[in-house]
Amino acid sequence: MLRGISFKLDSGEVKVIIGPSGSGKSTLLRCINLLTLPDKGRVFLDGIQIRNENKYISRQEIGFVFQHFNLFAHLTALENVIIGPKTVKGTKASKARKIGEKYLEKVGLINKKDAYPAELSGGQQQRVGIARALAMEPKLILLDEPTSALDPELIGEVLVVLRNLAKDGLTMLVVSHEMEFAQAVAQEIIFMEKGKIIEQGPPEQFSNPKYERTKQFLSKINELREDQA
Amino acid sequence: MVYNLTFVCHNILAILKGLSLTIEIIFVTISIGLFLGIPVASIQVFIWRPIAAVMYVYERILRGVPVLFSIFLIYFGAPAINVELSAFLSGIIALGLRSSAYQSQIFRGSIQSVGKGQLEAAESVGMTKLKIIRKIVLPQALRRALPAWSNEWSTMVKDSSLVYVIGVVEMMTRAKMIVDRTGKAIPILLAVALIYLIITATGNKVLRYLEKKTSIPGVTIRR
Numbered sequence A: 001m002l003r004g005i006s007f008k009l010d011s012g013e014v015k016v017i018i019g020p021s022g023s024g025k026s027t028l029l030r031c032i033n034l035l036t037l038p039d040k041g042r043v044f045l046d047g048i049q050i051r052n053e054n055k056y057i058s059r060q061e062i063g064f065v066f067q068h069f070n071l072f073a074h075l076t077a078l079e080n081v082i083i084g085p086k087t088v089k090g091t092k093a094s095k096a097r098k099i100g101e102k103y104l105e106k107v108g109l110i111n112k113k114d115a116y117p118a119e120l121s122g123g124q125q126q127r128v129g130i131a132r133a134l135a136m137e138p139k140l141i142l143l144d145e146p147t148s149a150l151d152p153e154l155i156g157e158v159l160v161v162l163r164n165l166a167k168d169g170l171t172m173l174v175v176s177h178e179m180e181f182a183q184a185v186a187q188e189i190i191f192m193e194k195g196k197i198i199e200q201g202p203p204e205q206f207s208n209p210k211y212e213r214t215k216q217f218l219s220k221i222n223e224l225r226e227d228q229a
Numbered sequence B: 001m002v003y004n005l006t007f008v009c010h011n012i013l014a015i016l017k018g019l020s021l022t023i024e025i026i027f028v029t030i031s032i033g034l035f036l037g038i039p040v041a042s043i044q045v046f047i048w049r050p051i052a053a054v055m056y057v058y059e060r061i062l063r064g065v066p067v068l069f070s071i072f073l074i075y076f077g078a079p080a081i082n083v084e085l086s087a088f089l090s091g092i093i094a095l096g097l098r099s100s101a102y103q104s105q106i107f108r109g110s111i112q113s114v115g116k117g118q119l120e121a122a123e124s125v126g127m128t129k130l131k132i133i134r135k136i137v138l139p140q141a142l143r144r145a146l147p148a149w150s151n152e153w154s155t156m157v158k159d160s161s162l163v164y165v166i167g168v169v170e171m172m173t174r175a176k177m178i179v180d181r182t183g184k185a186i187p188i189l190l191a192v193a194l195i196y197l198i199i200t201a202t203g204n205k206v207l208r209y210l211e212k213k214t215s216i217p218g219v220t221i222r223r
Helices: A025-032 A052-060 A077-089 A093-106 A123-137 A151-167 A178-185 A204-206 A212-227 B001-014 B018-045 B051-065 B067-080 B087-112 B118-124 B131-168 B171-184 B186-214
Strands: A016-017 A062-065 A138-146 A172-176 A188-193 A196-201
Touching: A016 A025, A016 A178, A016 B001, A025 A138, A025 A172, A052 A077, A062 A077, A062 A123, A062 A196, A062 B001, A077 A123, A077 A151, A077 A212, A077 B051, A093 A123, A123 A138, A123 A151, A123 B118, A138 A196, A138 B118, A151 A172, A151 A178, A178 A204, A188 A212, A196 A204, A196 A212, B001 B171, B001 B186, B018 B051, B018 B087, B018 B131, B018 B186, B051 B087, B067 B087, B087 B131, B131 B171, B131 B186, B171 B186
Parallel strands: A016 A172, A016 A188, A062 A138, A138 A172
Antiparallel strands: A188 A196
């Protein structure tokens, strides 16, 4: 599914991956923290190869935000955020609570900390999802179409959170079709199709892409945006 | 009618003498079923295939043969392999194992209903399989299993009487003894049926309460 993909993500850098559905963007993200086991190829985090044998350790350093949030339905927002530190890192309850509150504050949901996922809107659920990833204090976070499952009017609140995180210098690899967001926060944009990288470069390059295929794709998502607006 | 009532009253103590043993059988067997059923279900869903296959065979056989057969097999089979088992123990083992097979399928359904997304989310923060099962899957699966599990409660209450066939003197056996002695069946049998009905109904009431008490806000549809 993925072929000949190779890139580097520096600390503090934000990269956005775009591309049509089925192009392997999600698979690529999932191969990084081994939610999907790649047949071939290697991934390094700070010089250490991520392997099946050390995946439990590596995953603690790689946050993951899902398209469909995937919050734990039986836990409140705060419990969702702190279950990672508590059960995986063994953080004490009182300290975990503080960490949890800090990150819920960061995503603007401290007033919803006792709400259950089913009581939250999609945008709020996704912000809890982001706080859950952050609470592990990872070296980077991977975001798999974090706004694709949201109603248009809820996308903004999630993007604001992500922009602030980028400003704070968080390392992020984002699959997203929000070009405006990508242009604003990414140091580099990667365009993928059929499991390959077609074009990659700084955001400015994507205002006037080199490849015809990239142009076509960008004008298509532009049309879609205008239809929605 | 009045005669029948006084007849029942005269014998009720003798029947109730068997009640404590009946209740013991119910609680022990359903607990065996619970403590074996949950791991069997978890293994079937999550663990390495060869072990899961063994669990499927276990569950298919126990669900597929009459429980009377299992009771007889253990009771008469144990001495054949030089194991001494009382009738009580034989009955409890047979009923407990059967219950574990049924309960495993109740839990398998509810475990699978938790959904892949949450499992992946738990994996993504670095939880091991065992932790995911304990912290994410079972807390939800057990809640969702409650309505189906109340069926199992009713079944076990009633099936506890089957140990009658190997001479365990629980409530049904005592009732039958009174019937044999007095020749009057209907009043005694009705009285016993009423007691079983009270036990199943009370249990179901408690389970219903537990279901409400543990329901997750925003998730459960209820009046």
